[in-house]
Amino acid sequence: MSGSFDAIVIGGDASGLAAAAYLARAGLKTVLLEKQEALPTTPSPVLHALDPRVVKELKLGRYGLTFVFRDLSLVSLRPGGLPLTVPRDPRHAARSVAALSPADAAALPRYLDTLFTLGRALRPSWWDGRPLSETLAALKPSLRDLAARLRVTSAAAYTASWFETDAMCAALAFDAVRAGFAPTEPGSALALAWGASQEMCGMQAASSLPGRGGLIHALALAAQKAGAEIRTVSTAHSLMLANDRIAGVELTAGERLEAPLVLSSLSRRHTLALAPAAVHGLGTAQRAHAAPMPIGIDLVFGLMRQPDPTDLLLQPGQRNIVADRPEAYTAALAAARLGQVPDELVLELSHPAPDVAVDALASRIQLHVRAWPIPADRAGERDVLTRAVTSTVERIAPGFSHRVASADIVLPHDSDPPSVTRLSASAEERIATVIPGLFLCGRAAEPADAVSCRAARQAARLAIARRPLREPQ
Amino acid sequence: MAERYDAAIIGAGGDGLAAGILLARAGLKTVVVERNPQPGGRLVTRQFQRGFFASPFADDLPPVPADLFWSLDLARHGARVAETSGVFALWPDRAVALDSSAVRRRLADAGRRRAMALANARRIERPVKSWNPLAQRSAMPWPAEDWTHRTLAELATGSADEAAALMAAALTGRAADPLSAGSALLLLAPFQGGTIWRGGLGALMAALADSARAAGTEVSLGREVTDIRSARGRVRAIALADGAEISARAVISTLDLKRTFLTLFPWSELPPPAMKPVVNFRTAGAVARLLIALNAPPVPAVGNLPHGLLRGTLHLAPGARNFVAAHNAWQSGAIAQHLPLTVRVDSATDPSLAPVGGAVMTVTIGAVPHALFDGVWSREKRDGLTNRALSQIEEVFPALASSIVGTELFAPPDIEDVLGATHGDLDGGEIAPDQMFAFRPFADRKAPYTPVEGLYLAGRSATAAPLGGCVAGAVAAEAVIADIAAGKLP
CATH class of the missing domain: 3.30.70 (Alpha-Beta Plaits)
Structure with a gap:
């Protein structure tokens, strides 16, 4: 059995669905492969910072997406002490922190302002895929220096340079953990600015339940309405190559699906593991010595x-x-x-x-x-x-x-070992792979661990732009 | 009224004397003040057992740039480079020389980056006055900055043994996680791997002191500086423990950053924004040194030895996992189960260091915490560390115990006491990406300039210090000469 498509998307999570929706909207004959019997859902709402453009362009509101809650305040629980509450509003936050330390309360609004300014300034790179060097070059010298400093500083050291109490430092450094990094790792301070740029979308959570209102449900509807085919119980077994280009996907059931474009929402490691061994060596040999980070x-x-x-x-x-x-x-x-x-x-x-x-x-x-x-x-x-x-x-x-x-x-989602270099990589480096025609569109292609569907949007655009011209028949 | 100097230098170590020589040569009236009764700082060699000599704090100095070596006139005053044979890793059952082409390429790459970074660090940029504290530094990228994202494990090339040895070469005397981003910088600024001097580091110091005397620098020994006196944000004088005051137009401190600002200034005198970066600067003292006097040269367990093994730097049984475990232990204030050990048999390179037939072995122990989780560095804990190190060395040199004449251990607190290095950190601050290059030690101005007008920072915390020997002192001296010529220091 076989089939021929314009594009194949591997993995039916939120990013995969969004990529399929974008590809189908552009008029490509798209199929999405999901290995489970139903689209994957989690039993509880997941905190998203969904890109508002995705919500708007895919008309997710029309397909019933509702946010369960938004604007969560940060509370640091402490044994034997009052919890430290940091609301989203900087002025409320300063008032709340003043009980713990007046100096920290005074520093907090400036700290937030610094990070949000930088986060906003770097958005063209993180959101639209402009190379970081270009974005940096266009910045004011003071911001450029701040970015240079954050790229090499650990989140723990950076928060320590602002606040005097341990509780504040630890609570604010947690944003690095949320982005998937160790707060003691040099470079993780940039994740704080990334967190700020994410927060500008509002910290929302949508249900991931299968029913109406959930994110998966809305995205699946959007993809199907655009014309994408969703196949469950279809596990990709290996990638097919022809002339050093992607040619399609072979399923475990033996079926061969042909397509000049393949987008994967799996991690880079697992995506490349599907490729023939000769290609596999190219992409993954680099980090051979490094044990994976927790x-x-x-x-x-x-x-x-x-x-x-x-x-x-x-x-x-x-x-x-x-x-x-x-x-x-x-x-x-x-x-x-x-x-x-x-x-x-x-x-x-x-x-x-x-x-x-x-x-x-x-x-x-x-x-x-x-x-x-x-x-x-x-x-x-x-x-x-x-x-x-x-x-x-x-x-x-x-x-x-x-x-x-x-x-x-x-179930832990499939991810690559966290690495701070991704924060300063260009969208091209995050999305493209060594195999022409094969792109990543999942969490592995985001600058930091997040469900924003932004990488899917970029990957779909990049894939369409790189689509090989059809041979004249 | 005491007489007024053009420049007063705190600390007669390599950097202090180099600065003294260059300033006196430029015709400036210069004094070098040293706390100990003899000059040297970490550049000392002493007799620790009758007839046995060793340099207690380090075996070598990062390479002194050739131009600086000649302008300090060291060759004429008797400084001679000793022949060494390279870097080896030694296990109980095998030995590996670090000289495969992949490793050599990597080391050459590191060397090139170090040279570029050093050239940049030697360029003097006076901070401009601006309302914006971040606008002072030119935002030009530094060479080798791309290594701030790389891990040491990633850069360690070659076979598994070679990779482990390469990691060991960077991690000697340090505590760092080879799997965390930015650990590649350790390869750029290794603790060991510089030039070995004939007669030990003390001979180099003797040459520096000779050259300083010949240049006309006044070296004042046995006098401890207790305060830097300043008025209206400008340095005026230094006050000594004996009550004397030396007034000077410029003061160069070769103490580390924390020591300079946190002990020599009254707390009220510096504005909080100037203090903040000093308080936040992290030190990572992790080195202990063990000197061993032997009545016979050590014999490794391995039969088939690479050529010149004993004259080289030997890393004992390195392994990535051990380094991670040692770093974790260090962080929690414990002594690691498997200590990272680097051994040199100094007497094999330079027979004058030991009596005839005897040998001197120096051991650099990494990942030794300055403050132990279970209390002070007592006698028993020192003995425990010595014994653990010796038993590990004996796995590689089996018959060592029978030939030991005596040992002496320098734990991090000893190094802090003798050298005044905060937390016993001989690097003057953790070698981490946010504390290197443009960020060492101040993010907003380039060393040797400090937030206090007229105070210049040389010494181990300066930008150039981890990259080359005596360079930090030379840079500070050049900055002082330039500023005096420009009339910035009345």
């Missing part, structure tokens, strides 16, 4: 409902961070680098609004947990991870372990 894992906890309105963990509209001092990052990372699951993890806990909780009726409350750092090869050990998370939260909220009714790991 990654962040998402978990969903089901908690027994308690009639306690002052419950810290369950205030909606908050991102609760468990990292009260910068050393928490260092110690946890050290353990994870040696292949252990750290005793004390760095956590972000968020609680979706009650009306979307899956089993709200069953008197349970969902808690969404992002845990970092986990050695990449231990990401599947549910019991170990659950225990580590529980014991870390127990330190802050005693009695937590008795309330846990269920715990699930949201």
